[in-house]
Amino acid sequence: MDRKAGWAKVESGIMESMASLTEDSATAGGDQGGVRRRDFINVAAASFAGVGAVSVALPLINQMNPSADVLAEASTEVDVSAIAPGQAIKTIFRKQPLFVRHLTPAEIAAAEKVPTSELRDPQSLEDRTKAGHKQWLVTMGVCTHLGCVPLGAAAGEVKGEFGGYFCPCHGSHYDTAGRIRKGPAPTNLMVPEYAFTSPTVIKVG
Amino acid sequence: MSFPWANEYKPSNAFTRYLDERLPLPRFVYNAVGAGYPVPRNLNYFWNFGVLAGVALMVQIVTGIVLAMHYAAEGTIAFASVEHIMRDVNAGWFIRYAHANGASMFFIVVYTHIFRGLFYGSYKPPREMVWHLGLVIFLLMMATAFMGYVLPWGQMSFWGAKVITGLFGAIPLVGEPIQTWLLGGFAPDNAALNRFFSLHYLLPFVILGVIILHIWALHIPGSSNPTGVEVKSEQDTVPFHPYYTAKDGVGVAAFFLLFASLVFFAPNMLGHPDNYIPANPMSTPAHIVPEWYFWPFYAILRAFTVDFFFIPAKLLGVLAMFASILLLFFLPWLDTSAVRSGHYRPLFRKFFWFGLVPCVIILAWCGGAPAEEPYVIISQIASAYYFAHFLIILPIIARVETPKPLPNSITEAVLANHAGTKLQPAE
Amino acid sequence: MIRIGAFLVGLFFAGWLVVSAVMGAFAFVSEPPAKTAEKVFHKYPKDVDFSFNGPLGKYDRAQLQRGLQVFREVCAACHSLHYVSFRDFAQLGYSEGQVKTIAQEWPAETPSINPDTGEATTRKPIPTDKIPAPYANDVAARAANNNAIPPDLSLMTKARHDGSAYVYSLLTGYQNPPAELAKKFPEAMPGKTTHYNPYFANLNLAMAAPLHTDGQVTYGEGAPKPTVNQMAKDVAAFLTWTAEPKLEQRKRAGTAAVIFLLVFLGLCIGAYKNIWADKKAQA
Numbered sequence A: 001m002d003r004k005a006g007w008a009k010v011e012s013g014i015m016e017s018m019a020s021l022t023e024d025s026a027t028a029g030g031d032q033g034g035v036r037r038r039d040f041i042n043v044a045a046a047s048f049a050g051v052g053a054v055s056v057a058l059p060l061i062n063q064m065n066p067s068a069d070v071l072a073e074a075s076t077e078v079d080v081s082a083i084a085p086g087q088a089i090k091t092i093f094r095k096q097p098l099f100v101r102h103l104t105p106a107e108i109a110a111a112e113k114v115p116t117s118e119l120r121d122p123q124s125l126e127d128r129t130k131a132g133h134k135q136w137l138v139t140m141g142v143c144t145h146l147g148c149v150p151l152g153a154a155a156g157e158v159k160g161e162f163g164g165y166f167c168p169c170h171g172s173h174y175d176t177a178g179r180i181r182k183g184p185a186p187t188n189l190m191v192p193e194y195a196f197t198s199p200t201v202i203k204v205g
Numbered sequence B: 001m002s003f004p005w006a007n008e009y010k011p012s013n014a015f016t017r018y019l020d021e022r023l024p025l026p027r028f029v030y031n032a033v034g035a036g037y038p039v040p041r042n043l044n045y046f047w048n049f050g051v052l053a054g055v056a057l058m059v060q061i062v063t064g065i066v067l068a069m070h071y072a073a074e075g076t077i078a079f080a081s082v083e084h085i086m087r088d089v090n091a092g093w094f095i096r097y098a099h100a101n102g103a104s105m106f107f108i109v110v111y112t113h114i115f116r117g118l119f120y121g122s123y124k125p126p127r128e129m130v131w132h133l134g135l136v137i138f139l140l141m142m143a144t145a146f147m148g149y150v151l152p153w154g155q156m157s158f159w160g161a162k163v164i165t166g167l168f169g170a171i172p173l174v175g176e177p178i179q180t181w182l183l184g185g186f187a188p189d190n191a192a193l194n195r196f197f198s199l200h201y202l203l204p205f206v207i208l209g210v211i212i213l214h215i216w217a218l219h220i221p222g223s224s225n226p227t228g229v230e231v232k233s234e235q236d237t238v239p240f241h242p243y244y245t246a247k248d249g250v251g252v253a254a255f256f257l258l259f260a261s262l263v264f265f266a267p268n269m270l271g272h273p274d275n276y277i278p279a280n281p282m283s284t285p286a287h288i289v290p291e292w293y294f295w296p297f298y299a300i301l302r303a304f305t306v307d308f309f310f311i312p313a314k315l316l317g318v319l320a321m322f323a324s325i326l327l328l329f330f331l332p333w334l335d336t337s338a339v340r341s342g343h344y345r346p347l348f349r350k351f352f353w354f355g356l357v358p359c360v361i362i363l364a365w366c367g368g369a370p371a372e373e374p375y376v377i378i379s380q381i382a383s384a385y386y387f388a389h390f391l392i393i394l395p396i397i398a399r400v401e402t403p404k405p406l407p408n409s410i411t412e413a414v415l416a417n418h419a420g421t422k423l424q425p426a427e
Numbered sequence C: 001m002i003r004i005g006a007f008l009v010g011l012f013f014a015g016w017l018v019v020s021a022v023m024g025a026f027a028f029v030s031e032p033p034a035k036t037a038e039k040v041f042h043k044y045p046k047d048v049d050f051s052f053n054g055p056l057g058k059y060d061r062a063q064l065q066r067g068l069q070v071f072r073e074v075c076a077a078c079h080s081l082h083y084v085s086f087r088d089f090a091q092l093g094y095s096e097g098q099v100k101t102i103a104q105e106w107p108a109e110t111p112s113i114n115p116d117t118g119e120a121t122t123r124k125p126i127p128t129d130k131i132p133a134p135y136a137n138d139v140a141a142r143a144a145n146n147n148a149i150p151p152d153l154s155l156m157t158k159a160r161h162d163g164s165a166y167v168y169s170l171l172t173g174y175q176n177p178p179a180e181l182a183k184k185f186p187e188a189m190p191g192k193t194t195h196y197n198p199y200f201a202n203l204n205l206a207m208a209a210p211l212h213t214d215g216q217v218t219y220g221e222g223a224p225k226p227t228v229n230q231m232a233k234d235v236a237a238f239l240t241w242t243a244e245p246k247l248e249q250r251k252r253a254g255t256a257a258v259i260f261l262l263v264f265l266g267l268c269i270g271a272y273k274n275i276w277a278d279k280k281a282q283a
Helices: A002-022 A025-029 A033-062 A068-070 A105-113 B014-022 B025-033 B045-068 B078-087 B092-119 B126-149 B155-168 B173-183 B189-217 B241-263 B292-303 B311-335 B346-368 B375-400 B412-419 C002-030 C035-041 C061-073 C086-092 C096-104 C138-144 C163-172 C179-184 C226-245 C247-282
Strands: A076-079 A088-093 A096-104 A136-140 A165-169 A173-174 A181-182 A194-198 A199-204 B038-040 B237-239 C108-111 C118-125
Touching: A002 B092, A002 C061, A025 C226, A033 A096, A033 B045, A033 C247, A068 B311, A076 A088, A076 A096, A105 B311, A136 A199, A136 C179, B014 B025, B025 B241, B038 B241, B045 B092, B045 B241, B078 B092, B092 B126, B092 B241, B092 B346, B092 C247, B126 B189, B126 B292, B126 B311, B155 B189, B155 B311, B155 C096, B173 B189, B189 B241, B237 B241, B241 C247, B292 B311, B292 B346, B311 C002, B346 B375, B375 C002, B375 C138, C035 C179, C061 C086, C086 C096, C163 C226
Parallel strands: none
Antiparallel strands: A076 A199, A088 A096, A096 A136, A165 A173, A173 A181, A194 A199, B038 B237, C108 C118
């Protein structure tokens, strides 16, 4: 009996207080105002509990995001002065391999010869390098298929059929502009955000 | 559950009807902590502390799981990984301070819960099993808290681990092999740190399991109440929900208010500064103390300073410390008075408020103080009283005391209580 | 049976404790424990008014910057700051470029490996590095400091009771040992390599007064005069920040949380009275 009465009161209280909230809260002082105001407190207390739970849940979820030390390493400076034409280096950006390649004039010519319309992911070499630094190809060393590290950056590694990079996992071939030419990879090797802070230093990220 | 007038769960729609036939979980919850559980109508705020202990455990489990995502249990980096949490992890300082102070909150709540049981005779038949399971939870909590304190691998962590495992070394013959086995080495190191982390993660879930048994056992006779008179009719009870969910809401809000004050404004007040010094096996802190919630037991441990013929004082201290907790298991048979509530036991009440309570507070104070006079003598006298209270005084009181007349029913007690105070008409 | 056993166990424990207490009391009276020099001469930290004290306290950025300067020019010669990174100095109000400069000009260098030979070497620190330690390892630190390792200072103000005031008091507490100490506790007098300071736990410490002359560090324009007192206070504030960099966020979140919970408590009391109204009326 008590329980039903209690429940019915809570339920009608929720309905009523919602109604009074949407209509005109100033009318809640009338005859039935006492009842309404009292039930409003129950709803308010429950709502506060909900708000409190959410505001504690947020930091508990946010803690899984990258921490300050990880974010601080989100940008990397690379000195490219020691890379001779035709050579490439593998360095680390955001805990993943980054390829920096000094293209030879022949490689630049090979990349520019290909009409972009024939490509799976149409991009020109110009799109993929910085103005005035066409010889510097900076890409992530992460195959766009399933994330293996393609070969071709270190001396003596297979460069694939198009002289760029070759991913041994599932046989994707990239050309000298890091564009996908053959194999399962859907897109070109990703070019991260970077800028030349001096003629020989790039800041990635 | 146990009373014939308990509300019955009635599924309100097709989905809950479907569920009720296949997995009656809503029915179970309804009968356990919902409107289907009739509870004495006269519970005071001390009866909030069971629910609060559950809240504290959940806080510890949630914050603990999160901390374990960032903590590294390896001697050379454990301390640094905690500092990483404090400095670099998003809201890491909040989560760690919440976990560290959450342990203190848990013990504050559980100690209040235990003393509530001691005063109101909640350990007496038919609720002995509730009391025994509660003590098991308390022992598991102590083990969990101790191992958790080792994890930051500060000076107090290290030396606490060394001293507490050293207690086992006091056992004759097998003591030293046991100590070496517990540590996985001759002193606390990686092996100990890793197993403590593993068990510290496991035990809270064991506690959760025993809590379910604790509540199950409670629901057989139903909750006790401040008069200690059993429920006689429907008039004596109210459904748990919404009456006690509302009352527990007040307790929960007050709990979080105190908790937040600690976490945000005095997060290191209950900790020891030495634990911000990385563990150093070559240098002992000037004054090794456990966390505050172990102080009474630590005082009993140190109170034994004189060998008893062939029994060394160290072993006596260890035995007494364990005995001080284990004797609580025998309480239902030591206090044989038929009257449960301390309210109706004039003599018991005097010894409770002027004997046991100050005794435990004095023990705590001595346990946190350095091992020198006058603290040692005071802790010896207080420890002596502690054992005498439970093992000698309580059985005697039960025999010689004339209890005050009990009310005929809970409702009668409530009415008598209200007769004195002017009632406000309902709005 | 249980009660007889319990009685005997209780009698044994309680009885033996009383015997021990009587023996202890007798020993205490007949041979009172000697007072130690620490008991008589050790002092608790002075009362210091820091901007970050109190529930709404905040760091004074200018003071933290001065403290960093004192740390770099004085303390960093011997003390490490393991848990702090250069990038953290952005919180003291420095720009990205300034942080980079501070890292570049730090008195110690970060251990590194020569990329050509693989030999151990050092390089100039960058913002993401932790503050490099002045000594390569504990053995080197011990050897250079009369066998006493200068402790890491990242957490010093949390590793001592009343830590911020402790650091200030210790730095300004060097003095000649009182005549009474020489008279009563000649063994507690400072030795050749130790220095008397009543704020240090055992009165004599290996570190000589690091801040000894007003103007030892030259502060920039608009800053207070770099007296020993001022420098000690600034570096104590800086070390409070290194130990508790989230203090401001903590107190801010705490204020919001406590206000929220007070309102919540009020609503809960209201809801409780409300729900119990019919029961109370019946009674």
